[in-house]
Structure formats: structure tokens, C-alpha cells
Amino acid sequence: MKTTDIQKFLKKNQKPLLIALGVLAVVVVVWIVIKKRRNPQGLKTESEIESSTGTNITSSLDFYHLAERLWNATVSYRSLPIIVSWWPTGTNEKEVYAVLECLNTQADYMMLENAWVNYYKQKSWYVQHMNLQAESTVPAILRSELDANELQRCRDILTAKGITPDF
Numbered sequence: 001m002k003t004t005d006i007q008k009f010l011k012k013n014q015k016p017l018l019i020a021l022g023v024l025a026v027v028v029v030v031w032i033v034i035k036k037r038r039n040p041q042g043l044k045t046e047s048e049i050e051s052s053t054g055t056n057i058t059s060s061l062d063f064y065h066l067a068e069r070l071w072n073a074t075v076s077y078r079s080l081p082i083i084v085s086w087w088p089t090g091t092n093e094k095e096v097y098a099v100l101e102c103l104n105t106q107a108d109y110m111m112l113e114n115a116w117v118n119y120y121k122q123k124s125w126y127v128q129h130m131n132l133q134a135e136s137t138v139p140a141i142l143r144s145e146l147d148a149n150e151l152q153r154c155r156d157i158l159t160a161k162g163i164t165p166d167f
Contacts (some may be wrong), residue, residue, distance in 0.1 A: 044114065047108075055105035055162075063108075063115035068111075070099045070138070071119060074145045091145040093153075100157045109163045113138045139167035 010017070031034065046057055073095035103109050116138045135141035140156060158165045 008070075044152075046111070049107045049110045053106040053108040053110060057107045057111055058104045061102060061104075061108060061111070063111045064119065066099050066102060066112055067115035067119040069095060070116065070141070071108065073099065074141050075135075093146065093150050096142070096146070096150075097153065097157060100154055103158065103163060104161060106163050109158065116141075139165075142167050 044052070050056055073092040099112075103112060117136065120136050135144050142151060146154065154167070155165045
């Protein structure tokens with residue numbers, strides 16, 4: 001194709017190309033806005049969490065590790081050396097329950113949510129924006145990965161400890 005052919009094509013199809021470019025721009029802006037709304041802002045400090053919940057944070061808990069365990073239980077992949085390098089393994093409900101069993105107070109649950117958001121933010125751009133399994137909040141990941149009975153079991157675990165679940 002010569003330069004003149006390209007110029008003729010662009011001149012002839014200028015309006016449809018501009019419309020397509022405009023639609024693409026709108027889709028990208030809407031996508032970014034939706035993603036921004038899904039990402040919680042304004043994480044609370046430990047003292048803010050304790051004062052807002054009226055409960056203390058369990059100092060012996062490693063919330064980053066709990067968030068990592070929850071991530072691995074819900075958004076995990078295993079390596080398959082043949083044909084496919086990565087393949088979803090599904091949700092490990094027992095591990096999700098075990099993580100929730102570690103929590104003792106409402107403040108612990110909120111700290112887990114903060115740790116999850118921080119853990120999520122450390123993930124790659126692809127994981128945050130393209131991977132449908134990755135969710136930016138604890139309630140969102142639980143709702144997306146667990147069925148109604150499993151969610152009820154999670155609620156039962158938390159309410160037995162005096163924690164009010166938000167899912």
C-alpha cells in the first residue's frame with residue numbers, strides 16, 4: 001500500500017474512524033471509573049479501627065499473612081508443566097474458613113480487610129484490572145468465590161465471635 005492509498009482510506013473513512021475512536025475512549029474512561037470505585041480508599045489506622053469498633057486488635061495476628069492465605073485460597077493458580085503453564089485451581093473453602101477462624105474481634109476483621117487491600121494493591125496491573133477472579137475487598141472476593149451456603153458458614157464463623165460480617 002502506498003502512502004497515498006493510506007491517505008485516501010483515512011480521508012474516505014474519517015467519520016467512522018473518529019466515531020470508533022470516541023467510543024473506545026468512552027469505554028476506557030468508564031472502565032477506569034468502575035475500577036476506581038471498586039478500590040477502597042482511605043484505609044483506617046489501627047487506632048481508628050479500635051475506636052470505631054470498640055474492640056481491640058489481636059496483637060498476635062499477622063494480618064498480612066492472613067490476607068496472603070485468603071488470596072491463595074481464593075485466587076490461586078497451580079503450575080502445570082505440560083501444555084498449560086498456569087491453571088485455576090478453584091476456591092479452597094476450608095482455608096477461607098480457617099482464616100476467618102483466626103479472627104477474634106470486629107477490629108481484627110477490619111484489619112484483615114485493610115491487609116487484603118494492601119496485598120491486592122501490591123499485585124500487578126494485570127491482576128488488578130484484567131483478572132476477573134481478583135477482587136479488591138474481602139466481602140467482594142468472598143461473594144464472588146463462595147456459594148450461598150459457604151457464605152453463610154463464613155457469616156456463622158464470624159458472628160459466633162461477635163463479628164458483624166459485611167457480606
